[in-house]
Amino acid sequence: MGFDYNSLLMASGAAGAALCFTLMSSWLRQRTSPFLLTWALCIAVIVAAxxxxxxxxVTSAxxxxxxxxxxLVSAFSISYGGxxxxxxxxxxxxxxxxxxxxTAAPIIVTNALGYDGLSYLLTNxxxxxxxxxxxxxxxTVRYESPGPxxxxxxxxxxLVVTFxxxxxxxxxxxxxxxxxxxxDTWAEGLNLMVAVIALSGIGGLFVTVHQERISRRHRDASLSDPLTGLNNRRALFERFPxxxxxxxxxxxxxxLDNFKSLNDEHGHAFGDAVLRSFATMIEENCREEDIAVRLGGEEFVLLLPESSLTEAIALAERIRGTMGxxxxxxEGQLVSCTVSAGVALAEKGQTSLDSLIRKADNALYLSKRSGRNRVSQTTSSAA
Known part of the structure; x- marks a missing residue:
């Protein structure tokens, strides 16, 4: 045949060993990704094969x-687990x-019966x-990282074609x-050549996909509030670059009204629980296209695309009533907490997000000065 079978076999083994080392090293740096260890195990079994x-x-045994x-079939099965x-x-x-x-049983049975050629055929x-x-x-999952x-x-x-x-x-x-x-057929030589290419390529692509996933997680973490899971201020402003x-x-x-006093009286764990409950309630009352944001502390923002002032006020009232x-x-005591709200609407063709937040803040201050636990709107049409 036109290929050096032994050289190709050594090359595929070397490629597998290098890939196994790379995946194991990646897992040691990122132990929250156990699929890297599974893939490393899969490649180690391939090297054993x-x-x-x-x-x-060498022996023809x-x-x-x-x-x-x-x-070999065990390694590919483990790969599916990965x-x-x-x-x-x-x-x-x-x-x-x-x-x-x-996959292994037919190989073992036919070999035990003496049909070694059929057993080898079944391996492929x-x-x-x-x-x-x-x-x-x-x-089916290529949407996560389409190219790799x-x-x-x-x-x-x-590899399927060569097998x-x-x-x-x-x-x-x-x-x-x-x-x-x-x-020692030409098909086996071709299979080994493609195996070397596939092992090297898949190994690099696995690492690439893994790194892309880590980058996405870091980005998602930078755009979300760790306590409530809502968007944070940065996410809000990145939505409108x-x-x-x-x-x-x-x-x-x-x-949230008088939140600092409640936090001081009942402890930060209680305050955190209230914030999480409030964030969950906000999400339950929002439309899918609405954007819920924790600006910081006990202050939250809801951005409502394609809304009217009446709809925004109605939503704010619903949230205020539910929270109340x-x-x-x-510590065995039932405590209630109220919320005040300010509502604004972008009435011009293009409105600054900062100015819209300031307008809603002014309305919020009006709610606070008027006794809290209420919804207000400003009469200014600047936004």
Whole structure:
């Protein structure tokens, strides 16, 4: 054949070992991502399979073909477990176990019966099927990182094609028995070449996808309030990078009444619980397109796209009334907390977000001066 089988086998083993080291190192730096460890385990098993294939090539002993086959399909099955950890956070033990048993059993049984050629053929067939299964599932989640994950799926399918070519060649040349000879076909050489490319490519892409996920998490964390989970001030202003909001955008500023006194009297844990309950209640009363923000302390903002002043006031009143009826437990004592609100509306074609917040703040101060636990609006039309 036109390929040096041993060199390609060594290259695939070296690529696998390097990838295993890279994934393990990434996991040690980011232990909250267990799928990296699972992928490292998968590659380690592939390297073990490569060693078994090398032993087969040297000794022609069919037992090594069986061991290599079982290791290979087990590795690809573990890879699916890594995928489920990556996409859902859980290792699909049952599915992985079924994949390992379902793919390894035919290889073991046919080899034990003496049909080593058929066993080797099944190794390639089962490997191709599991890889196709994995590639399909990566394809279904490519929206997270379209470029890298699409490439990962394609590399899986490239390997599938070469495994199927091996099946075809083996079916022609040695359908049942090896007859104590090492099969060194052009299809196997091609399979090893693609394996080297796929292992190197998938390894780099895995790391890329992982780093992109970390970057997104850091960005999401920088745009959300850690206590309530709502958007923070930065997220609000990044939503409108020009600093302008469109006409018909309503804004409500909400501030919990006498919150500092309640916090001092019942403790910060109680205050945090009140803030979380209030944030949850706000979200439950908002439309999907509304933006709920914790500006800081006990002050919150609701931005209402395509709203009217009447609708904004009605929402603020609903939140005020609901908060007034809520009770919070503090050392066995039921405590209530009220909220004051100020409402403003962007009445011009383009209105500054800062000016709209100031207008709503002025209305909030009016609510505070008028006795708290009420909703106010300013009469100015500056915004």
């Amino acid at each position: 490569v060693i078994a294939f090398a032993a087969l090539h 069919s037992v090594y073909a069986m061991i290599a086959g079982v290791l 995928f489920t950890q990556f996409s859902t956070g859980r290792f699909a033990f049952r599915t992985v176990a079924l994949l390992v048993i379902g 067939l089962m490997s191709g099927l599991v890889l196709f299964f994995c590639g399909y599932h990566y394809w 994950i699409t490439a990962i799926a394609v590399l899986h399918w490239m 199927l070519l091996c099946v075809i060649v083996l079916a022609i040349e040695a359908p049942l028995y090896f007859e104590e000879r090492v099969l 020009s600093g302008q909001v469109p006409q018909g955008c309503g804004l409500i500023v909400l501030d 009826r809520m009770t919070h437990s503090a």
